[in-house]
Amino acid sequence: MLLTITTTHRPATDLGFLLFKHPERTRSVTLSAGRAHVFFPRATETECTAALQVEVDSVALVRGDRAQLTQYVNDRPYAAGSLLAVALRTAFGTAMKGRCDQRPELAETPLPLRIRVPSLTARGGADLTRRLFEPLGWQVTAIPVPLDPEFPEWGESRYVDLTLDGTLRLADALRHLYVLLPALDGGKHYWIGQDEADKLLRVGEGWLAAHPERELITHRYLVHRRPIVDYALERLAEASDLPDALAEPEITEAPDQPVPLAVQRQGSVLAVLRAAGARRVLDLGCGGGALLKVLMGEPSFTEIVGLDVSARALDVAERKLRLDRLPEHSRSRISLRQSALTYADPSLTGYDAAVLMEVIEHIDQERLPAMEHAVFGVARPGTVVVTTPNSEYNVRFEALPAGHFRHSDHRFEWTRAQFREWADGVATRRDYAVRYLPVGTDDPEVGSPTQLAVFTAKEVA
Incomplete structure (x- = not known):
């Protein structure tokens, strides 16, 4: 599976700086079920593209379990979902946190971004894909992939070719992907516990509580495990009740006070x-x-x-x-x-x-x-x-x-x-x-x- 991130910010190679990856080098990281590779097919002053390619070992996914044939023969090595989300966190974890110690102003700068996922599992199709990404400021192009181009009468598959265009902080873009890719897939390749709900709340902070589809996202991200979903939704309701703790008050000082x-x-x-x-x-x-x-x-x-x-x-x-x-x-x-x-x-x-x-x-x-x-x-x-x-x-x-x-x-x-x-x-x-x-x-x-x-x-x- 493949994901690319492109920017035309000047200089565009700042993208490598934010991702903590040098555009002239290839970087590989080990995942629990395969390997992820980061490389830059294009890196110029005017345009830079970072690519994340994930190679999945289907056997490693079920090693130690009494697996059925369908656990070995499936679409997970090819279609984006929770595996790609884990690769994003592993390869770009520091960028996802919004950290850039040497140039913190760059991490806070909204960049023109184009993100493409050529094969994305989208149970709900292009319409649901737009409903999840558009409220976050993305312009969404989701092209349904036919089951077989030679037999259009067979209809569309559950996959879409997704392109997102928007001007956002890179950290926010990565967080959106980390949550919404598994939510569109509707399944996870690992056990879901309360720690996964806490992770959702951390990564979704600042946008998920106000999202019009927050309940659907939460249910699907947590694969409908009712007690954990209820816990997460309660916390999200509390977060939507509370303000941004860093917002400046409109009135900060009382008149005629000798001390602030x-x-x-x-x-x-x-x-x-x-x-x-x-x-x-x-x-x-x-x-x-x-x-x-x-x-x-x-x-x-x-x-x-x-x-x-x-x-x-x-x-x-x-x-x-x-x-x-x-x-x-x-x-x-x-x-x-x-x-x-x-x-x-x-x-x-x-x-x-x-x-x-x-x-x-x-x-x-x-x-x-x-x-x-x-x-x-x-x-x-x-x-x-x-x-x-x-x-x-x-x-x-x-x-x-x-x-x-x-x-x-x-x-x-x-x-x-x-x-x-x-x-x-x-x-x-x-x-x-x-x-x-x-x-x-x-x-x-x-x-x-x-x-x-x-x-x-x-x-x-």
Whole structure:
């Protein structure tokens, strides 16, 4: 099977730089069921093509199993599907992650790309192929392959000759292919477990949750294994509820504040954690790591866990914290994990404190009970710190139109009374005590710009 990637970006040979492959050399990698070869049939200043050819050993696919003849005689060595997706990840894994350490701006640059897969298994035909790729910005040419050109009356086969044209980041293009090639095939050549669902969520981050065919893609990628499909769809629903953790707020600072409001929030949270005597701390919805950096500067915190639904945000946090350069003692204090706040994770139990700083307003209100259960019911730290905007203070922002939220991704902004009603309810239902603190200058008419609640589990109150 064959896949080619062509660009007319100037200089076009930057494609080899992004793929970590020299255009003048041939590179081969070993797969579990064959070999993949990378070569460049064309490499000029104006046009460059990288080719990935996969040689499949049909016997190796079923070695150790009690195979039937159809397991040896099939189309897998010739038609693109999950085998080609695995070859993409193996041969171009660094490019798929969007890494280009020497020229990071190149990895973030959308390039004019043409991708061709001459023989693609497409159960659903050209129409389904277009439905899967076109919402992602691709112009799709999917030509059905006849069963036999000499006998057109026999009809079309399940294969298409696919060409994709678009201007995208190379990493995004590779991720689209990695997920959608197996989804079009509808089968996998290896066992599907929950780790495969987690892989789908990582590679599909930023596009799959919003895809109009996300359920069909998920079902087919995970070969209809119901518990695993349900798990993945629930996580995708949570991801679609939450904003891009790196998006800039529309309103970032309150007027007449002697210290930036973000710094005041961090200082207030830090003071609460110190007063609680916390040692092991969860930063839930950590985003790009602003609070994590503050927590790392406090020696009394012996274990810090940053958790976010966005893998991209966690990558930013890792770079911001320079985790790869920290001494071993400091590095051992912190870990980053990808998960949604509405996902109940028993491994988060036993921590002294959890922080949700400017997080809850990014969750649809109907999903707040799930977050409450996950944080206050399952994880149940001794102290929980929650901050959120005070909507009454919005009138003090001259640049904020009436009726607008401070951030384009906020799902709600509460008054002081609304926040207390929610927090009092959580405390009652989950057996916590709760108290409230202002963050920022406390205006006598509209209160402080940020409101903060400290929940204390009653058994340690």
